[in-house]
Amino acid sequence: MSVTATFKIDYHQFLDENGEAHSDLPGGKLPAFADNPADLVPLYRLMVLTRLFDAKAIALQRTGKLGTYASSLGHEATHVGIGAAMREEDCLAPMYREYGAQFYRGVKMSDVLLYWGGDERGNDFSVPSHDFSWCVPIATQCLHAAGAAVAFKYLRQPRVAVTVVGDGGTSEGQFYEAMNLAGAWKLPVVFVVSNNQWAISVPRSAQSAAQTLAQKAIAAGIPGVQVDGNDLIAVRWAMEEALERARKGDGPSMIEALTYRLSDHTTADDATRYRENAEVEEARRKEPLSRTRKFLEAQGVWDAKQQEALEAECAKQVDAAVAEYENTPVQAPEAIFDYMFANMPESLKQQRDQHVKEMNDG
Numbered sequence: 571m572s573v574t575a576t577f578k579i580d581y582h583q584f585l586d587e588n589g590e591a592h593s594d595l596p597g598g599k600l601p602a603f604a605d606n607p608a609d610l611v612p613l614y615r616l617m618v619l620t621r622l623f624d625a626k627a628i629a630l631q632r633t634g635k636l637g638t639y640a641s642s643l644g645h646e647a648t649h650v651g652i653g654a655a656m657r658e659e660d661c662l663a664p665m666y667r668e669y670g671a672q673f674y675r676g677v678k679m680s681d682v683l684l685y686w687g688g689d690e691r692g693n694d695f696s697v698p699s700h701d702f703s704w705c706v707p708i709a710t711q712c713l714h715a716a717g718a719a720v721a722f723k724y725l726r727q728p729r730v731a732v733t734v735v736g737d738g739g740t741s742e743g744q745f746y747e748a749m750n751l752a753g754a755w756k757l758p759v760v761f762v763v764s765n766n767q768w769a770i771s772v773p774r775s776a777q778s779a780a781q782t783l784a785q786k787a788i789a790a791g792i793p794g795v796q797v798d799g800n801d802l803i804a805v806r807w808a809m810e811e812a813l814e815r816a817r818k819g820d821g822p823s824m825i826e827a828l829t830y831r832l833s834d835h836t837t838a839d840d841a842t843r844y845r846e847n848a849e850v851e852e853a854r855r856k857e858p859l860s861r862t863r864k865f866l867e868a869q870g871v872w873d874a875k876q877q878e879a880l881e882a883e884c885a886k887q888v889d890a891a892v893a894e895y896e897n898t899p900v901q902a903p904e905a906i907f908d909y910m911f912a913n914m915p916e917s918l919k920q921q922r923d924q925h926v927k928e929m930n931d932g
Contacts, residue, residue: 579784582808583798587856589864601807607869613654613802614862614872617646619884620670621859623679624833626888627686631837635896639686640667644800644832647858648764649734650674651805651827655813656732661722663702663715663733665764671734675701679891684898691901709739712748712761719757719822730816731759732809738769740783746790749824753790758816760809761787761824764799766831767853771844787824799827800858832857903929 584600585591591600604610624643630636642649645667653674656662662671669682676697684692685704693703702718705711715733722729739745740763752759763783767774780786787794793815797804805827812823830853834841841850866872907914907922914922 577785577788579782579794579796581796581798582804583801584803584807585798585801585861585865587800587861589861589866589868591865600803601810603806603810604803607866608871610802610862611866611871613650613806614859614866615880615884616670616674617650617802617859617862618880619887620646620650620673622881622884623669623673623682623888623891626892627683628833628837630683630892631686636683636686637688638836638838640836641831641833642667642669644830644853644857645764645766646670647802647862648762648799648805648827648829651802652732652734652762652809655806655809656730657813658698659700659727659729660813661700661702661715661718661729661731662698663711663718663731664704665711665734665736665739666704666706668734668764672701677701678894679888680894680898683891683895687895689898689901691898709735709742709744709748711735712739712745715759715761716748716751716757719752719759719816720755722758723755728817729758730813731757732762732813733759734762734764736769737763737765737767737774737783738772738777739763740786741769741777746786749787749790749792749822752822753792756819756821758819759822760812760816761822762809763824763826764829765826766799766829768831768835768841768845770835770839771841773845782826784824784826790822790824792822792824794824794826796826796828799829800856800861802858802862829858830856 584595620642624641627636627639628641631639649668649670653671662675677695681692681695702714712733712735715731718731735745749761765783769777782796784794784796795808797808799805808825812825815823832850832854863872904922904926907918
């Protein structure tokens with residue numbers, strides 16, 4: 571008997587749950603972008619802004635001012651780390667809760683509120699216009715990213731497509747199909763699995779017998795790694811490595827970011843019905859904001875006074891976004907007819923005219 575092939579999945583963590591850097595770091599130090607801890611402050615500020623926005627959005631939903639909303643609580647390091655590593659010209663094909671990455675790339679908070687408020691104009695964000703809109707159908711965004719990567723390779727552009735999928739999404743056929751295409755065609759794309767341990771009410775342990783989700787990349791012939799998704803530095807480092815690999819023409823990568831969904835799946839969910847509070851509290855001890863703050867404080871670049879000022883500043887920004895959302899004029903009902911066809915079929919024209927007449931007649 572001979573061994574045809576062997577594989578391994580590496581795990582990377584730079585900051586532990588107490589915000590302390592590991593003593594056995596590669597090269598004995600943090601990655602270059604973290605050499606000066608002060609350079610991480612803008613990323614921490616965005617993480618705080620994202621969390622305060624998230625809390626406000628949930629409050630709006632609970633008071634009837636927003637539709638069903640998908641919280642990002644606990645995912646801030648993963649999302650901001652993704653956004654910080656990407657270039658402006660790269661393309662993001664998100665799922666439906668990657669607000670930190672999108673804010674970094676220029677999407678407005680009011681756009682997010684419009685979308686979850688039922689106004690599709692929220693999906694038409696002007697910056698970055700080449701990114702994909704939110705994708706609620708599970709894992710189909712992986713195909714979108716692979717398709718964009720085909721275009722980048724065909725046009726010989728040094729751009730990379732990035733997509734994010736949940737742990738449950740890795741069981742979908744579209745996930746495998748996108749990775750298989752990316753591996754076979756050596757496409758410039760990065761697949762990020764945001765493993766928050768729950769696919770709505772289904773725990774990770776019941777979803778797959780695989781020891782890791784990262785090893786699913788092996789079947790596609792592409793490298794897969796695991797990182798601590800609550801470690802901002804680890805996520806950004808892994809993303810930069812994967813993006814550079816793709817940009818050089820070496821093909822796709824997959825990153826499994828281990829994090830935890832501290833919230834309900836969406837505001838239409840009640841997670842207390844299927845998971846124990848002790849599990850949530852254990853995960854809360856490892857959450858990303860406190861970890862990053864402890865690290866910055868230990869490095870002497872952050873303190874309680876700065877934290878208080880930041881939270882006040884973020885609250886003002888969120889309130890301004892809410893005001894913009896609430897003051898956005900409602901679209902006329904006939905708008906549902908206006909944006910599907912360049913040349914509207916006669917049958918739809920008749921329906922539209924009838925609808926306008928009925929509205930005008932009261």
